[in-house]
Amino acid sequence: xxxxxxxxxxxxxxxxxxxxxxxxxxxxxxxxxxxxxxxxxxxxxxxxxxxxxxxxxxxxxxxxxxxxxxxxxxxxxxxxxxxxxxxxxxxxxxxxxxxxxxxxxxxxxxxxxxxxxxxxxxxxxxxxxxxxxxxxxxxxxxxxxxxxxxxxxxxxxxxxxxxxxxxxxxxxxxxxxxxxxxxxxxxxxxxxxxxxxxxxxxxxxxxxxxxxxxxxxxxxxxxxxxxxxxxxxxxxxxxxxxxxxxxxxxxxxxxxxxxxxxxxxxxxxxxxxxxxxxxxxxxxxxxxxxxxxxxxxxxxxxxxxxxxxx
Amino acid sequence: xxxxxxxxxxxxxxxxxxxxxxxxxxxxxxxxxxxxxxxxxxxxxxxxxxxxxxxxxxxxxxxxxxxxxxxxxxxxxxxxxxxxxxxxxxxxxxxxxxxxxxxxxxxxxxxxxxxxxxxxxxxxxxxxxxxxxxxxxxxxxxxxxxxxxxxxxxxxxxxxxxxxxxxxxxxxxxxxxxxxxxxxxxxxxxxxxxxxxxxxxxxxxxxxxxxxxxxxxxxxxxxxxxxxxxxxxxxxxxxxxxxxxxxxxxxxxxxxxxxxxxxxxxxxxxxxxxxxxxxxxxxxxxxxxxxxxxxxxxxxxxxxxxxxxxxxxxxxxxxxxxxxxxxxxxxxxxxxxxxxxxxxxxxxxxxxxxxxxxxxxxxxxxxxxxxxxxxxxxx
Ligand SMILES: Nc1ncnc2c1ncn2[C@@H]1O[C@H](COP(=O)(O)OP(=O)(O)O)[C@@H](O)[C@H]1O
Ligand SMILES: [Mg+2]
Numbered sequence: 001x002x003x004x005x006x007x008x009x010x011x012x013x014x015x016x017x018x019x020x021x022x023x024x025x026x027x028x029x030x031x032x033x034x035x036x037x038x039x040x041x042x043x044x045x046x047x048x049x050x051x052x053x054x055x056x057x058x059x060x061x062x063x064x065x066x067x068x069x070x071x072x073x074x075x076x077x078x079x080x081x082x083x084x085x086x087x088x089x090x091x092x093x094x095x096x097x098x099x100x101x102x103x104x105x106x107x108x109x110x111x112x113x114x115x116x117x118x119x120x121x122x123x124x125x126x127x128x129x130x131x132x133x134x135x136x137x138x139x140x141x142x143x144x145x146x147x148x149x150x151x152x153x154x155x156x157x158x159x160x161x162x163x164x165x166x167x168x169x170x171x172x173x174x175x176x177x178x179x180x181x182x183x184x185x186x187x188x189x190x191x192x193x194x195x196x197x198x199x200x201x202x203x204x205x206x207x208x209x210x211x212x213x214x215x216x217x218x219x220x221x222x223x224x225x226x227x228x229x230x231x232x233x234x235x236x237x238x239x240x241x242x243x244x245x246x247x248x249x250x251x252x253x254x255x256x257x258x259x260x261x262x263x264x265x266x267x268x269x270x271x272x273x274x275x276x277x278x279x280x281x282x283x284x285x286x287x288x289x290x291x292x293x294x295x296x297x298x299x300x301x302x303x304x305x306x307x308x309x310x
Numbered sequence: 311x312x313x314x315x316x317x318x319x320x321x322x323x324x325x326x327x328x329x330x331x332x333x334x335x336x337x338x339x340x341x342x343x344x345x346x347x348x349x350x351x352x353x354x355x356x357x358x359x360x361x362x363x364x365x366x367x368x369x370x371x372x373x374x375x376x377x378x379x380x381x382x383x384x385x386x387x388x389x390x391x392x393x394x395x396x397x398x399x400x401x402x403x404x405x406x407x408x409x410x411x412x413x414x415x416x417x418x419x420x421x422x423x424x425x426x427x428x429x430x431x432x433x434x435x436x437x438x439x440x441x442x443x444x445x446x447x448x449x450x451x452x453x454x455x456x457x458x459x460x461x462x463x464x465x466x467x468x469x470x471x472x473x474x475x476x477x478x479x480x481x482x483x484x485x486x487x488x489x490x491x492x493x494x495x496x497x498x499x500x501x502x503x504x505x506x507x508x509x510x511x512x513x514x515x516x517x518x519x520x521x522x523x524x525x526x527x528x529x530x531x532x533x534x535x536x537x538x539x540x541x542x543x544x545x546x547x548x549x550x551x552x553x554x555x556x557x558x559x560x561x562x563x564x565x566x567x568x569x570x571x572x573x574x575x576x577x578x579x580x581x582x583x584x585x586x587x588x589x590x591x592x593x594x595x596x597x598x599x600x601x602x603x604x605x606x607x608x609x610x611x612x613x614x615x616x617x618x619x620x621x622x623x624x625x626x627x628x629x630x631x632x633x634x635x636x637x638x639x640x641x642x643x644x645x646x647x648x649x650x651x652x653x654x655x656x657x658x659x660x661x662x663x664x665x666x667x668x669x670x671x672x673x674x675x676x677x678x679x680x681x682x683x684x685x686x687x688x689x
Contacts, residue, residue: 046528049528049531049532050532051528051531051532071534071535072534074532074533074534075534077532079528079529079532081525081528081529083525083528084525085524085525085526085527085528085529086524086526087319087323087524087526088524089322089323089326089327090319090322090323094319094322098315098319099529099533101311101312101315102312102529102530102533102534102535103533103534104534106311146529147529
């Protein structure tokens with residue numbers, strides 16, 4: 001277990017920022033950490049890094065207690081803060097090298113690793129430039145480069161793609177996958193559903209300081225899907241066919257629009273084969289079949305009653 | 311290692327921050343030039359010609375011959391006009407009447423007294439109406455006493471002719487003036503440099519908020535290091551930044567403006583260094599007291615001109631009157647300026663030690679209080 005959080009409570013004065021948070025993250029995962037603004041994602045990350053005091057609960061990173069082995073634990077974590085955290089008066093290379101040096105890397109290895117991090121984030125030809133002149137996307141990439149010089153076992157990215165161009169976004173998403181392949185476990189915080197859907201194996205959803213759902217993508221979708229929707233385009237339609245379909249086990253509703261059939265079935269009825277058989281038997285042909293799957297967006301909407309982004 | 315690396319990058323960042331650098335380097339260069347030329351007349355008074363001094367040497371010995379030569383020195387000639395006089399009575403009377411600024415009298419037994427191991431005596435009578443005259447003449451005589459190693463020479467001086475003091479023993483430490491007075495450009499090269507070092511407080515203040523402003527706070531705090539390594543590194547970097555700036559300014563004013571930076575160079579450097587340490591510590595303390603960068607900046611913008619003013623940074627204190635002269639002693643600028651002037655123009659060496667010790671002790675206290683206040687602020 002790379003990270004385990006148990007019964008974590010964090011208050012800011014009277015405000016309950018983290019309300020009994022529990023989570024476990026295994027080695028080699030890319031965990032999507034989802035939640036609307038103010039959910040408590042950054043606060044959770046801060047407690048993992050020992051940046052803010054906790055009121056109660058236990059945090060273990062790499063199997064070690066955070067309080068007891070803080071420095072040791074920090075050595076193997078790379079953090080990409082939510083706000084771009086670089087010095088404008090240092091060049092890209094100097095930024096990466098300085099932050100890398102804080103992780104105990106020295107001399108020629110530091111140079112090698114700094115250049116590697118810049119290459120990895122596509123900034124190698126900007127190594128001598130000042131971030132002042134960088135685009136938002138380039139700054140975001142430098143923000144990542146500064147976090148990976150020391151080859152951390154656990155990389156925590158707090159909304160690393162906010163406000164950037166599609167190209168940089170793509171670059172970043174690819175590098176997350178790449179870093180994961182190279183052996184790092186990644187916690188990827190975002191409120192962009194598509195990103196999480198694209199790169200993450202596991203997902204934790206937070207709202208109002210609580211973890212409201214966690215699991216693999218499929219598990220989460222199953223959690224909210226109470227029915228299955230399918231749209232079938234056919235060559236011809238008849239009333240008998242509709243009646244026949246309505247009689248199939250699990251089908252709750254069947255309606256038509258033009259040459260299209262809309263069928264709603266109970267979750268897990270596995271009746272699509274029978275439906276298609278019925279269509280073929282009626283002498284019609286199936287032109288196309290469209291399964292409407294729940295998206296993470298709809299998962300989120302169902303769980304929290306609000307959209308992830310406004 | 312983290313300390314050194316942080317110090318190194320702190321210096322690099324400061325010298326790349328051109329906005330602050332312009333204030334720290336360009337502003338004093340301009341101010342020194344403007345004040346140094348515009349206010350020059352205050353330093354070399356136009357009534358300089360009138361500033362004559364009677365001189366009567368009744369001694370036949372060799373020692374007083376040396377004093378004759380000394381008075382013929384170009385530098386002294388530029389300060390006073392020596393008028394030989396025959397009668398002691400007339401000299402005394404003219405000083406009394408305010409007809410002449412001062413009267414230097416060497417009695418006939420001067421050399422013989424000293425040679426036989428008794429006390430020699432150069433008598434200086436000054437008129438109370440010529441304030442500046444008194445100090446200049448005194449300085450000249452002191453300069454001679456020092457230069458000639460006439461340890462036993464005794465001189466008399468007095469604010470009033472009928473009430474003059476008779477110094478039985480010469481406190482050698484107390485008399486080391488070289489008989490020079492700073493020109494305006496020399497004066498402002500020192501005071502503006504000290505003023506700009508006080509503005510160096512900004513570096514100290516900023517070091518405490520920088521990582522919050524640039525969001526690098528999270529990065530620093532999540533690195534496997536101790537927070538104090540960064541703080542110490544930044545402090546060292548800031549002290550060295552400020553110190554380097556002042557050394558550069560000193561070199562610039564010395565070679566471009568021909569400002570007088572004579573005296574013991576090591577002591578000058580030491581004073582500049584200690585004052586850099588002091589200014590950074592004071593800046594950090596002020597931030598920790600206010601806990602608000604803007605409020606702290608406003609405060610600094612208020613106290614730097616204030617301290618500069620009361621310590622005679624803009625206009626010499628003796629022009630500002632006795633009240634300012636009294637309170638000026640409580641200004642850090644005064645401590646540094648006085649130590650620098652003493653080193654350059656001579657004076658009591660103890661003033662230098664006092665300034666160095668005082669600034670060092672204050673710095674230590676400021677750092678201690680800052681770190682206590684700072685520790686309280688986290689979480
Ligand atoms: N230092 C703080 N003091 C008081 N409240 C805070 C502080 N930091 C965060 N909060 C509050 O805690 C909640 C969670 O914030 P955060 O963890 O930043 O959310 P997220 O990262 O999910 O957007 C928010 O309501 C925020 O206003
Ligand atoms: Mg956040």
